[in-house]
Ligand SMILES: [Zn+2]
């Protein structure tokens with residue numbers, strides 16, 4: 043057979059929503075569609091969730107970010123090109139990329155199989171351009187396959203908000219029937235309540251004000267506690283004390299106030315990210331052998347578990363969608379705390 047030189051057609055440029063300096067605004071720019079290197083794939087992005095942690099990129103709060111940078115670590119799309127040496131993954135396959143954007147496979151933690159804590163862990167939108175663009179390059183270590191019945195806009199928020207709440211709860215040690223409180227009914231909390239319900243816990247949702255009460259119950263809460271009108275820790279103690287309190291709202295003060303709501307061996311799981319200190323006395327922790335634990339999302343294998351469990355159980359994010367061109371508006375909406383509940387960019 044005669045060899046024929048196949049000239050790849052020049053690809054049209056793509057749209058990118060980028061931040062060009064710390065504290066800068068979103069800019070919609072055109073760039074050449076990138077080519078995946080060895081061990082990487084190119085993902086045609088279909089949807090990307092807007093996460094509170096995107097502020098790290100927007101405001102330059104994470105050390106070492108190189109600008110311009112496209113944020114986005116809740117990416118759902120389709121593999122549209124494979125780099126050299128990529129097997130297993132196929133063109134046309136639906137994949138997601140979450141907070142865990144790659145690991146080095148060589149550091150002490152990786153050698154122990156603890157990829158989540160890789161010393162050189164990569165984060166999409168921070169270490170490299172994330173999902174706020176029409177095409178992104180991702181290393182194969184970052185990929186999770188998306189089950190057929192989940193839509194892209196539904197899968198995207200599950201890759202950070204979803205995996206974080208699902209993974210934190212499933213490793214918490216709480217057993218079916220235990221009292222599990224979810225503090226905050228927002229992007230994380232509305233998923234946390236659903237997962238906690240599907241895991242068979244007695245779910246107490248804690249919000250400020252009465253307005254989220256009926257929604258929290260629709261999502262699967264057995265009890266709604268209004269922390270503005272009542273002392274939430276006391277309310278939890280009336281129910282026997284929480285085995286787990288998952289703190290999703292980024293308020294260290296609100297978290298501190300809940301510690302006395304923990305029962306014996308109770309655990310405060312911190313996933314709402316802030317820079318303020320949580321206040322607790324040694325006596326509060328010693329009494330009842332209570333613990334406070336932080337939790338970072340999970341590996342792409344955990345993402346797949348999250349997506350499959352969501353498919354199986356019917357857990358779905360509630361979303362508001364914005365086109366990529368309105369990334370700035372979408373980000374403001376997320377930051378306002380008024381979104382119901384997760385903002386998702388569509389391409
Ligand atoms: Zn996130």
Ligand SMILES: [Zn+2]
Pocket residue numbers: 145146147148149150151152153159160161162163
């Ligand atoms: Zn490593």
